[in-house]
Amino acid sequence: VMRWKTVFLLWLVGASTGCVHTMVTSLEKVILDAKKNFVETVKLNHGLGAGFAVWWILTAAVMLVSLGLTLNISPVAAGSGIPQMKTQLTGATIKGYLSFRTLVAKICGLVCSVGAGMYIGQEGPFVHIASALANCFIYMKGFGEPFKRIRENKPVKLAILEAACAVGVSSTFRSPIGGVLFAIEVTSTYYMVANYWKGFLAAFSASLMSHVIEMIISLFDTDSSDSKGTFEFDPVFRIPYNTTTYTSLEDIYATTSYEIWEIPLFIILGVFMGYCGSFMVRLNAKLSRFKSRIMTECRPATKEIVWTLMAATITSVCYLFGNFATESYHDNILAMISPSDLDTGKWTVPQFILDWDWGDQGVIFPLFLFFLSNLILVSLSLTVAVPCGCFVPLFAGGAAFGRIVGEAVQYWAPTATSTPGGYALVGAAALTAGGTRTVSVAVIAVELTGELEYILPLFLGVFASCIMGSRYSPSIYDSILKARK
Amino acid sequence: VMRWKTVFLLWLVGASTGCVHTMVTSLEKVILDAKKNFVETVKLNHGLGAGFAVWWILTAAVMLVSLGLTLNISPVAAGSGIPQMKTQLTGATIKGYLSFRTLVAKICGLVCSVGAGMYIGQEGPFVHIASALANCFIYMKGFGEPFKRIRENKPVKLAILEAACAVGVSSTFRSPIGGVLFAIEVTSTYYMVANYWKGFLAAFSASLMSHVIEMIISLFDTDSSDSKGTFEFDPVFRIPYNTTTYTSLEDIYATTSYEIWEIPLFIILGVFMGYCGSFMVRLNAKLSRFKSRIMTECRPATKEIVWTLMAATITSVCYLFGNFATESYHDNILAMISPSDLDTGKWTVPQFILDWDWGDQGVIFPLFLFFLSNLILVSLSLTVAVPCGCFVPLFAGGAAFGRIVGEAVQYWAPTATSTPGGYALVGAAALTAGGTRTVSVAVIAVELTGELEYILPLFLGVFASCIMGSRYSPSIYDSILKARK
Structure with a gap:
């Protein structure tokens, strides 16, 4: 009975996280799109200056709402969630960290x-959300307290929480x-190792649930020409093969391979990304220390508000340097890892930036700005007391830099069989x-693009990055944990 | 210095296993093809009876050579290798299990x-080979004993052996x-968890090495029209999209999806496969016990020879029931998981079997025979004192049964978007x-076909199978360990 209850609980955690994820993503998109459209209208009617002002005010206002929710409902909802879950899984407890109140505040x-529109990802927070959901189910009072025995069995409880962490990452x-x-x-x-299957079961329940939700939505979507009620495993970033460019299968296979002299390039790219990752970790630690030293005589809430406004202002300035800041991470990453050319029309950047650019596509400089702003602004965002993750921003920033390398390879070695998108992925x-x-x-990169072709460069790049990075700093999670102590 | 030596050793283990694997696979193919061609010639000239006799004699003879090598060089080289490595990794040692002598005997x-041509896989033995290679490098006397410090540090040594096990599975x-x-x-x-990267590093070194070898071979292969010196991540069982059937990308995406009502079918398939897996484990335990009880007054070597001859004879009888027994596992699995129709011409089966068949393809009965013979003969093969694994035969047997289900679905629901190959994979x-x-x-199934589309049915089937199977028997590895005690 215990076993079947565990299976049911794992399914429940996976399925409910899948639902919450779909809901959160849709709401985020609604807010982001509303803001973008409003700013576009203002810009058309009143010029770039007014557009920027509205963009800035809206960013700051929505961030303050987030800060208010976090501070007033549950201050422990701030931050990523992964460092704290690491502490929780050792058996130690942070008071109220997995309560229903914190869950609401986090969502x-x-x-x-x-x-x-900050440089914030949702994968760390979703680790927290899934764990809090699992905890709420375990301590559920209604329905005859179905999971009472799991609550009393600490190893099983921890195994369920560990599986919930897996759900959080998987569903993102x-x-x-x-x-x-x-x-x-x-x-x-x-x-x-015996807990292995628990994580997989919960993760696949989440995956299945988000597929079911999508299928149900597609049934009501009368405009869609897709086959209704059909299941398709659709990676989040399925590379959209441009059917006008790639008409045959041979073309695709050809474009997704690479040559042996490119292997060292992938490793060098990995080494440099490792340094940059460490730089981000160290910058974050420095900013945290700086924040804890200033305004020590103010009320903590005042300090948080000032700090949040400062972060929102710095982030908004990126708007001046190009429209990529107004696109969602999903769209930006998709554009970069795609084998097709970058759509420069969509990424409008001021003329003075384009004048500095090399290459006939005019995308190198905007890409570099995107990479740099991600690296710096994510380490700033992580110090703000709102729910925020660093995985997606880092992924997007790395994709931008990889794309630069890929475009350079295409420029100097046009006969290369690799695509710039492959470098972006690595x-x-x-x-x-x-x-x-x-x-x-x-592994995540392989799964989310559905491309097994780049598995070898991906691992080589990641190894190089991990080895180099660990010489200069701990991981961002360990660094945050250290700062808390 | 220690760290870089570890990295170098991991690379060395991976690369050398990759080399050994390429060599072993080529030699196996040479023997198998020579045998097949010789028997075909005999069959043409002297009829089926003579063909069968030659097939039988050759099977028995080559098996006796294998038995002789194992018994005379190192008796511990017999069997899979996974149960014994599980013991080794707890810190206990089996005398001479990882020696150079055993390595030679195993290869x-x-x-x-x-x-x-027995129902024998090579993934368990390769776990043993990779571990023995790692151990030989660690205890290497020449070149100034480079890994002396690793030898003296037991946790690091065990981590290296654990990584070597991963190499063994990956390279297969x-x-x-x-x-x-x-x-x-x-x-x-x-x-x-800190040892994670060691396994991945070694596994990717093996993968890289086998790619390099293939590339070098392709450089000398003047007939090949493939682009030379180009790297392609080529899964072992890359499903060969028949370009005459599938001309456009939409076709492929369409054929690799499935509908929601098929999900329960995948789970039921998983449940039944779980029962069958348990049946195999129990049959193997029964045969082991039977073998240990008979001929107790004979010399052990005599008993092994008689038992091997018996196993070879029973296996050879399968030859009479269809030519699938003469194909390699690689070709059989590839045919079954491919979305194209099964090539019935290649799988010649006697007319009396075809007469019983239903469906217009005439493949259901041969597939069922293949499934059944794999299930029974692999449990028999595992009791013979030669190096043998059970992973690949089970994989092939399951593919055959899944293909039957897939063909049945196609027969009764021709509008289904899934392919019989998808069911075969699950x-x-x-x-x-x-x-x-x-x-x-x-995960292995996903990787080796390069198909992420069936990830959900695969996991559902595997979960169902694991849960059902664990009600009736331990795993084959635990069962073998138990029998040894």
């Missing part, structure tokens, strides 16, 4: 902080395998690995 | 036992991710999971 705060990327591995890497020191995984110091990022 | 014995299937996970599942109880993973009781088989 609402996350919707606002991502919706504000719809990458069940990589999600489980990533969760193991960042939250555990010793792993009990760069994305390597920078994320440099910050989080995990190998399983490579 | 030569494996070439013969697989080349004989060229599935680095699934290989590492499978090795963790079957050899560890608690896993130290069946293959589920039967293997039922025997080995591992979740990571699903």
